[in-house]
Amino acid sequence: MTFEVINEGDIILKRKWILLPIVFVFVMSLTGCSGNETVAAFHANDNVMVNTISPLQGDISVVGEYIGVIQPIQQVAVLPRLMGEVTGVYANVGDFVEEGDILFTIDTTELEINIATLEAQLEVQDATVRAAQTGVRLIDGSAMQSQIIQAQGGVAQAEAAIKQATLNVEQALIGIEQAQLGYDMAEQGLRDTTILFEAGIVTRTVFDQAEAGYKNAAAGLERALSGYTMAQIGLSQAELGHSQALEGQRILLEEAPGENRTRAQDGLAQAQAARNIIVVNLDAVQDRLDDATVRAPIGGIIEMRNVEKFGFASPQAPAFLISEQNVMTVTFRVPRASAAYLSIGDPLTVRDSGKEFDGAISEISTMVDHGGLVTVTADIPNPPSSLLSGTNVRVFVSAQSADNTLIIPLGAIHHIAGVPHVYVAEAGVARLTTVQTGIFNADYIQILSGIGSDSRVINTWSARLTDGAAIEVIRHGGE
16 A cells, blocks of 8 residues: 655545544454444343352461560679678679689778687687686696686686677677668668569569568678677676686685685686687688679679779679570560460560571460550570670560361451451352351451351452352362
8 A cells, every 4th residue: 555645644644544444344343243232242241250269277376476675584683792892803794704703802801800800819718718727627736826826817817808708799889880781771772673673674583683682681680680699698708707707716715625616617618608709700700701702603694794993892782793695585565365375385486687586485474564464474595696685576476376277368258347258159149148257367367157168258359249249250269
């Protein structure tokens, strides 16, 4: 076919005149019928095209997602038993320590002075005991003059014992004041920690440590009071010994040797009792000397250090925080209804920075907080070093599940006036059927009643799909 080229507009005009008849013939050839026959064919194929599926017999679970906090399975705050200046620090934050490793030391000057004083007192009292023993031996067959001299020596020793016992009482009073100060600080610390614990700000571990510190301080005060009582007893005994020494001397001069022997034996017993008191006090101070070297109570990572060399350490302030990190824990809160489906040992997944770690529930609280939530704790064995204490993580745990139950795709459910329904294909017609549903997740929903495993559930949405609508199933079995 050729065109006489006059201009572009003429060419377009001629093409239009040629193409229109062709299009008309083509349409007519496709229909192969008149206009009325075409409309009739259209209405004959007016069925709703649908896909159907059969309900599945399978398992379904609802995975809950929560926010949890990573913590070590065991965390111990190290509190020194002594109050004093720090002379050396041997561990830093991030260090791994074994149980028994030295963390820091406290100045022992005052304790060493006390030990030296008690050792000197012990030497004096040993001399007193020996003198009393000699007095007992000299009663029989010895010159009266020697007995008198010994009696005089016993009086002198008894006077020295009174002075020493008086010093012991004064030192015991100082010990009571120090123990009372420590007790008051521990009591205040426990009250503060209790408030923080009840508010959920600190953990049970911190509360237990504060309570242990309070009990230790109370025990220390009790020991100090007991020491004061013993010191008073020692003073009373020394005064009694002095009186007895004087009486022994009088009897030696005025009464029979038999009576002198009795008195001498009593003096010896008193001297030995006073010596025993000194030994007890010396052992107590030596134990406190051992407490000046503070060691790690557990093996783990140093999380916090609160002491510096030449600084001050106190039983009321944690000096170190040690975390055992062979196993980490994650603590999270779930609604009370969901907690009813959880059990000890249930597996879960922790996700942190795109990485996932497996764990298992180890503790479920029996208390509900003000928000109606229950605290759940899970263990994460062999955690990586990247899973740091205090990190917020996402926790995924199966809150509800059903095994070997009837399920269908969630999209097949239609809610009408709040009641779940499905469309079922029956003899070329869609039938709206009420169903009772159970748990569901993002993909499937549990069917408790209303349809069976042999039902053909319509899994296709259409605005024309209504109860009783004519349908044509184009595929069965897929979604």
